[in-house]
Amino acid sequence: MKHSLNESTELLYLKGIEGSYIRETEVSIIGYENGGYILDRTMMHYQGGGQPGDKGFILSGEERIRIYNVVKKGRKVIHLSMDKVDLKKGKLTVNWERRYKIMKMHTLQHGLSSYFFNEGGMTVESEVFPGYGYVVLDKEIKRIPEEAYEISRKALPLKRYDLSRGDLDPDTLKRCNLEKLPKSINTISIVEIQGLDICACAGTHLLNTKEIGDYWIRNTGKKIEFGLF
Ligand SMILES: [Zn+2]
Structure with missing residues (x-):
């Protein structure tokens, strides 16, 4: 071709x-x-x-x-x-060793952003690196919920599927900034962590949250850092 x-x-x-x-x-x-x-x-x-x-x-x-x-x-x-x-x-x-660490951090970010959203903090910025990442919330949350430390232990499977723009449910996807999606894109790639998070995303993810392994979380106000031990 x-x-x-x-x-x-x-x-x-x-x-x-x-x-x-x-x-x-x-x-x-x-x-x-x-x-x-x-x-x-x-x-x-x-x-x-x-x-x-x-x-x-x-x-x-x-x-x-x-x-x-x-x-x-x-x-x-x-x-x-x-x-x-x-x-x-x-x-x-x-470079798989590096990339796999990024997948761990990015998948963890999905899960954490979902829990933080439930606590009233919308993720407005996020960035991950091999073994380290952070999110910035629109407002401070009072506490990091216990479950945020359990994402790996819960061993939740992930899946990816396409939805057309008309089929998007704004309520299900309210923690994601759908407005950020370019209007020209009609087919949206959705990534779902079973029972925890659904978000439009074109990144790379794990098959199961158990692969993340042990991680830490540090809350410094609107910015919350996390990383692998
Ligand atoms: Zn993603």
Whole structure:
């Protein structure tokens, strides 16, 4: 199949929750622009939505392209690299250890934001890194509910599915900033933590909250930090 530079890259991590667990894939290299490679498909998450860009490699025989970040510019997903190598195809691999920590933190953020919302604090900003993250609430909450420390122990499964904009239930999704979704997007990717949280999200998530493991939470007012031990 021939790709033009105007076509967008297929985002494999959006294919169900399982898509977040794809660690490597064969790719075609479409071009190099703005300091990085454009691929026909990728499992690497680009920087945005409160989640950092992934790191990894494109490998082919002796050749190795090191990717230090992934960003989106317009419709194009750019795999930033200092290595200029003339390759047409290769195997894309993500730095999994780092990425898995980000998935833990991002999934934890969903759960925490839901509990904080029930306490009267709406998440207006959030950002996660490998092993650390924070949310900023619109107002301080009186207490961190006990259940917020139990997200991992509860072992809640996650699922991802698409809804058309008309089928969105504003009540179910009220803890998410749906106004932030671009009007041009008609099919919305929903991520649900069973019995805890439903949110529109294009990030990467765990299959089950038990994978988060042990974590800490620190409340410093409107800003609440959390991280892995
Ligand atoms: Zn998410």
